Amino acid sequence: MIDYRMSYLINKPYGVGYTIQEIEEITGMTAETIIDQLGKLNEQLQKFSYEPVYWKKAKIYFSKRVSEKWLELHFGKLETEIFYSEHERQALVYLLTFIAEEDLSVYHYQEFLQVSKNTILADIKKLRERLSKKQLNLEYSRKNGFYLTGLEEQIRIQAHQMIANVVTSISGKWGLTKGLMNYSTIFEADVRSYFFETIKANELVIVPSRIEETIYFMSYVLRRAKTYSFRVDQQVDVTLKELNAFSASQQFLRQFPEIVDSEMEQFYFTLIFMTITQGEIRDTALEYLLECASQIIHEMERLAAIEFKAYRKLLLDLFYHLVPAFFRIKYQFSLANVLTEEIKEQYGEIFTLTKTALYPLEMLLGKPIPDEEVGYFTILFGGEIGNQRELNRVIRYKALVLCPSGISSSLIMQSELKELFPTIDFSLTTTVDQLESIAESEYDVIFSSVPLHTPKKTYLVNPIMSQLEKNNLIRCVQEDLLIPGIVVPSIDEIIEILLPYIELKKDVTKEKIYRILNRKMIKKLKVKEDEKPMLSELLTTDMIQLTDKKLEWEEAIAYAAQPLKTQGKITEGYIEAMIQKVKDYGAFIHIGKGIALPHARPEDGVNQLGMSLLKVEEPVLLLDDPKHDITIFICLAAVDNEMHLKALASLTKILSNKENLEKLLAAKDQETIIQLVKEGESL
Template identity: 85%
Template sequence: MIDYRMSYLIDMSHKVGHSIQELSEITGLPTETVIDQLGKIDEQLQKFSYEPIYREEDKLYFPKQVADKWLELHFGKLETEIFYSEYERQALLYLLTFTADEDLSVFHYQEFFQVSKNTILADIKKLRERLTKYQIKLDYSRKKGFYLSGREEDIRIQAHQMIAKVVTSVSGKWGLKKGLVKYSRTFEADVRSYLFETIKASELVIVPSRIEETIYFMVYVLRRAKSHSIKLDRQAKERIKELNAFHGSQLFLAKFSTILDPESEQFYFTLIFMTITQGEIRDTALEFLLECASQIIHEMERLAAIEFKAYRKLLLDLFYHLVPAFFRIKYHFSLTNVLIEEIKEQYGELFALTKIALHPLEMLTGQAIPDEEVGYFTILFGGEIGNQRELNRVIRYKALVLCPSGISSSLIMQSELKELFPTIDFSLTTTVDQLESLAESEYDVIFSSVPLNTQKKMYLVNPIMTQLEKNNLIRHVQEELLIPGIVVPSIDEIIETLLPYIELKKGVTKEKIYRILNRKMIKKLKVKEDEKPMLSELLTKEMIQLTDKTLTWEEAIAYAAQPLKEQGKITDNYIDAMIQKVKDYGAFIHIGKGIALPHARPEDGVKQLGMSLLKVEEPVLLLGDPKHEITIFICLAAVDNEMHLKALASLTKILSNKENLEKLLVAKDQETIIQLLKEGESL
């Protein structure tokens, strides 16, 4: 697409010529970029059979179509090729009303979307139904035309959610731009330019993947703020005023002082900045989130029975992501996570544990954490768990991992690549926008989730790869970079190799063999994930004990661990280590609801993965503390940070289900406990 700054040329008279230097000054682009952009515009003009840019000596004259058909030139599509989905029409209809300066009628909507009156009436009816649950009304009066009524905060949040969804498609983005062009053909470009200036001047670190939706939201809010102000409570204002981004908000809004009173919106725009700003450790107003990050890590360690070795690095990474997440959740700004279903499918157990570990954030915001947000925290923890695998590597190549969604979103991609290619150094990670700031000498090869125009060897990978995709990537990288190891042939290569030496039965074709092999390979590659045992597979009858003995907490842990010791899964040292951990770190093994999860490090005496359960009739007080009354001890012997996660995810489901938990706490025999564990796995 054409650079947004070229839109400053739209309003120029087609009768007046300009030199390249003048165009550079008007757009703020280097002369080389201007020449390149003019070439693209000329290509589009010719593509659509419009008049080309006219040259006379050193002056350039733009045909009238540059202004009239700017959207077509910008997107490289004719308007007749744009088709809005039903949701896009209703969202854009809402946004048109959101910024309306004039009395809007059904005819205005018809003209904008080029659809029938009946279609618009149907859209209005469905939109009104959708808005009802948010206490927003799409009203109509002869005097005002269509307008929105309700709490201004709710009206704006609904606009943000709609923008976040429609901005992901070409038709949606076209509609957003078209809705603005009718008021000003350069206002969006102004907002973009001033925003980037503010980010630089305020030294804010922005999450790249949120920029686009935020720019459009800012543009639409600035249009609406001329006539609709928003009120925040005094306590919120005091907290917002302390943030570093508050100064950035003031700088930004000062550019629009001719159309609105900056003071009326400076607090709200600070919130917008905070939803896309990476946490800044020097911002003292955010110290409470650093503490929250620490609590979440400890909660994750407790629930997943793991210990993060690079604690400080994880704390900072989590804090950087927690800051925008807190402001999004607290103030109801939506987050689009297109990978959420894949995250749930491939990292289901980690997702379940992360959701519970985020309880401190839930308490801070007073809001349930949306799955889309949980997904990004899952990626963060998953990447860190992957990074903790100790690999003895001889580094031959330095790779750059690129992801448009920010540093934290690339962690799982980075850790999986490390496992696939142990002879490549994957320590260098950045975003696409920051690629130019890196010297090419710093890396030999690029692994990116988006296509790039680069001279370096590049491999396009999905942020979350299927097993088959991993298999194909291994083959390509080994073939092209000559990485030591066994090259896994493709299915096509296997078939082509075998065909000269076999005779196909009647009715059997090459395509049929391909389908069978493909199914077999996918099934085989899934085995590793399926090796993670479920809770009921670990807590079998012989690993479950019930007792009416009166025990101290140390005796209870030793008693609970006996089945593991008898089956040779742990040593005596491990039992001592579990008890010592509680003495050293307190009652961290109490995971809630009267259930304790004693465990220590694998190197403390674990020989094989295992779990054992002890249910006591008389509750045991951990460290003699009445706040930590334990009825069930589940000893965990983990061999690494991952193999036990599926089982623990099932345990957290049981803890989260009040009915099943109560049944478990009053169970009188092994069979009942086993049945409840199996039911918990299917929740």
């Protein structure tokens, strides 16, 4: 995705040359970043057959297309590829009305969403039904066009819910950005820039996952606040003024002097900041929430009949989460996309206990705690209760697991690493391009499948490791982190010591001894069985291909993915995305031993969960590099970060087993591969 700051250039006259220094002043980016972004911009322009950016006499020239097609260039998709779901259409109709500065008609909605008049009329009818349950209305008059009626507070809360629900998809982000660009090509960029400046200047710690929805919500509220103001009662005024976030709100809004009632909006934006800001122990105005956190912990200890050993750490962790939760619940900023039912399923007993233990917060708020919020507290307590079971724990480190696509390879790594290092918290898993959005205070070390430039201690690991690689990693991590000054001998060292004194039986290899010792020495994690499909349910006969054709690596990926496309599980765009990932990030899909795991993100074109396998007779050189010769391509189409985990776990076991791997690489037919898959599931 092109950096949002490049949008400052589309507001400038085209056909005029700019030096790198001038672009630095316009965008606020460094020369190095600008050159990188220009390269990406030209890639997109060439991809869509638009006139590229060009250099002439030390100046850079942009064509009119850069301005006209900015959304396509920014998101890397043609507008004809954007399709809104019914839910997204209704949300965008509401939000367009929310910020309208002109009379809106059905035609305006129809033109914006590129759908028929009947579709818009049906959407408006359903939207009105939804809004009526919130005591809101989408009204229409010939004089004023479409407009919203109801309490301004509720109108804004509904806008927040709409944005939170659609911002998770490319089409949703496209629509949100397009809606703002109807009024200003650089407004969203300004809001983003001022938001990050404010966060940095006021040393606020923001929950990373909430940043996107908050920036869009702020942008839409700022447009609306030019005409409609929010009113806060006087009692709340006093409370908000005491918060550190109030000065942040004042600083932020000084950049937007045109809004109707600056003081009232200062209070409102303070609320917005507080719903996404981690609790700050130095903020004396929040002491009552620190006391509430203490009461909740004691309630949980009583109800669960346990004693939390790391009480102060838990108190701070709970307080950090309690602060934004308190403001979200109190002012109805509901959470979106929370897997509440899944949390109840996995942590049923803890969920019930947590809901009861939150009684002090319920009393403080004077209202019930929504299940979505209870779910987050449940995860926090569930993790801490799990920690209680760990004996002789010296320290618990937080690790960040990184992968270019953040879906399968990172999850394989996460599964492997959890088993190797049960005293390290591997709950934080994300993509490489999201690294900068995560505060360094959130993690201690990084496990990555690609090289990184970071001051944090980083371990470069393959998604699937051999036993020797696991042993070496265990030793390195032990030396660096787990037991300073005391190093437990690695498994290979133990075996090397024993071998001169023992005689190996027939068919017993070092690798086999490694595996047996590893099982004994490493604590096994108990994973609850669920409804996720098994590997054999995904890699069926129609999903497995063998060929003696000589293929280029791009052809091999496309060939391997063909069964998924034939059955409608993926689109052609997903195949292109898998290939592009390799071009962008290198041979990261090579997970070792001649196995490649091509994949991209769900939003790149996955319709249904699936896996397909291609075995080639003649090895394919990934990126034409002899170091990456591939015999088996296994394409993964993941719909989310969960459903394919059981299948990947089985695959990991098969590929980690030397004997099974050799059999797989030597397989001559589909039946042999299927048999190996089934055997692997029982390992």
